[in-house]
Amino acid sequence: DTGVSQNPRHKITKRGQNVTFRCDPISEHNRLYWYRQTLGQGPEFLTYFQNEAQLEKSRLLSDRFSAERPKGSFSTLEIQRTEQGDSAMYLCASSSLAGGYNEQFFGPGTRLTVL
Amino acid sequence: DQQVKQNSPSLSVQEGRISILNCDYTNSMFDYFLWYKKYPAEGPTFLISISSIKDKNEDGRFTVFLNKSAKHLSLHIVPSQPGDSAVYFCAASAGNQFYFGTGTSLTVIP
Numbered sequence: 001d002t003g004v005s006q007n008p009r010h011k012i013t014k015r016g017q018n019v020t021f022r023c024d025p026i027s028e029h030n031r032l033y034w035y036r037q038t039l040g041q042g043p044e045f046l047t048y049f050q051n052e053a054q055l056e057k058s059r060l061l062s063d064r065f066s067a068e069r070p071k072g073s074f075s076t077l078e079i080q081r082t083e084q085g086d087s088a089m090y091l092c093a094s095s096s097l098a099g100g101y102n103e104q105f106f107g108p109g110t111r112l113t114v115l
Numbered sequence: 116d117q118q119v120k121q122n123s124p125s126l127s128v129q130e131g132r133i134s135i136l137n138c139d140y141t142n143s144m145f146d147y148f149l150w151y152k153k154y155p156a157e158g159p160t161f162l163i164s165i166s167s168i169k170d171k172n173e174d175g176r177f178t179v180f181l182n183k184s185a186k187h188l189s190l191h192i193v194p195s196q197p198g199d200s201a202v203y204f205c206a207a208s209a210g211n212q213f214y215f216g217t218g219t220s221l222t223v224i225p
Binding site for chain 1: 119121147149151156157158159160161164204206208211212213214215216217218
């Protein structure tokens with residue numbers, strides 16, 4: 001297990017289409033986070049899971065966004081009816097109790113471009 | 116509302132000298148602070164952290180200082196190396212949410 005992986009790395013879509021991203025965390029990590037990063041900004045928290053339970057959601061996560069982690073392993077982030085303002089880098093991170101949950105390991109991100 | 120601020124978008128330092136990256140925060144409830152390093156086309160990588168009960172944490176060439184009264188933390192890199200050239204983000208947590216600054220791009224000149 002070499003780290004957190006995210007697929008796809010790049011996604012270009014037309015406005016109004018639905019997109020889904022996948023994140024595979026480090027296998028023994030039971031917490032998984034989604035962040036969004038726009039140009040010139042730091043990562044912004046979207047949501048996080050403890051195992052399969054989604055425990056917190058940011059107000060940034062509109063009703064067009066949904067995240068799942070059905071078996072407590074990989075997670076998906078779906079954006080419905082994409083808008084140009086959704087264009088960003090979507091980062092996934094995972095952490096474990098061994099690291100006090102504070103040390104998050106990030107994936108390389110999925111860059112979304114909405115035309 | 117930007118709860119964690121990095122007011123210097125960029126910093127250039129000569130190799131071998133000290134790099135000092137600064138970060139300010141507004142939320143007194145933050146209890147844990149972290150620094151991440153990011154190379155292009157990669158996700159952020161954890162560098163060093165500090166709990167709010169401490170005022171200094173050191174790990175090799177990296178030292179983080181926390182001044183709670185000023186709501187300020189800094190990252191010192193000594194000596195700076197060309198491989199340290201990257202974007203550095205500070206982050207803070209209160210509970211399970213993490214708030215990141217906008218980053219400082221460090222360039223270490225050989």
